[in-house]
């Protein structure tokens with residue numbers, strides 16, 4: 428890691444001019460107490476750093492950053508991909524106050540079937556290790572909560588507050604006063620009314636099972652039912668209702684396909700990757716081997732001939748990694764998910780890089796079977 432010691436803006440620029448090279452890497456601006464103010468990455472560190480000092484650049488984040496920065500550090504990485512991952516990891520570890528970019532990752536969400544007496548369907552930004560079921564992650568549409576209310580109405584699940592008291596009809600409570608539903612959904616028939624003892628626990632949980640099967644892709648019953656009601660409404664010439672049912676069916680179908688497709692896509696990010704070396708690299712192009720497991724860069728191996736010979740330290744590390752069982756969603760930290768989204772974005776923006784991936788099996792030389 429190159430270090431530029433405190434000084435004025437002019438001094439920082441001088442040191443960048445003298446010391447920085449046009450190679451992929453990450454850089455950090457440091458404040459008066461050595462605190463990291465900003466972390467960035469570039470395929471050409473020198474050009475990027477000099478752009479901060481360009482004359483006539485007034486206002487905005489760069490100006491404010493240069494006003495408080497007292498030092499600069501940078502390090503080189505073999506490829507842009509590795510620089511991108513390193514940048515994310517540094518930002519998450521150091522939380523520099525000028526970095527706001529990665530907050531965009533919050534647009535991803537999970538659908539959660541809560542673990543409650545009468546479970547609910549809720550949208551969440553963070554999976555919770557509380558026994559809830561999670562579906563996703565996927566790029567959350569703006570209307571996710573409204574869509575989940577529609578799904579809840581189709582299967583007969585409540586969408587009221589978590590602390591709504593629940594009294595199933597099969598709960599023995601002989602002295603209980605007569606209860607009235609706490610909202611209009613019971614009257615409209617879209618909720619079986621577990622708040623007022625209007626349904627048995629088993630009936631309610633059948634609806635939960637239906638929602639679960641729908642989101643897992645195991646059942647299209649909800650869509651079939653909507654289609655049948657739509658045809659029926661059209662048959663009695665109630666075209667307004669038929670159009671509403673058609674639109675709801677389309678929305679729920681899209682929701683389910685987003686959940687399933689994106690989940691499958693993320694899980695397919697499981698391979699060996701040799702990122703393209705930078706075009707202007709110095710001193711010479713380097714091709715590393717990145718081991719990506721479920722969308723996370725788990726290991727970078729120096730340029731070496733593959734497959735690895737069994738029994739070597741690198742082969743042992745790889746074998747241990749491959750033998751790890753996949754973690755359940757709530758065991759992955761926010762940082763893991765952010766890295767997974769970053770890797771997914773990288774391959775979506777650079778589909779040609781998928782040509783540089785290989786199956787994980789290509790990492791290790793197969794030991795000949797005895798005899």
Ligand code: SF4
Nearest residue numbers: 585587609610618622
């Ligand atoms: S009817 Fe009762 S249980 Fe159903 S959504 Fe309304 S308040 Fe909740």
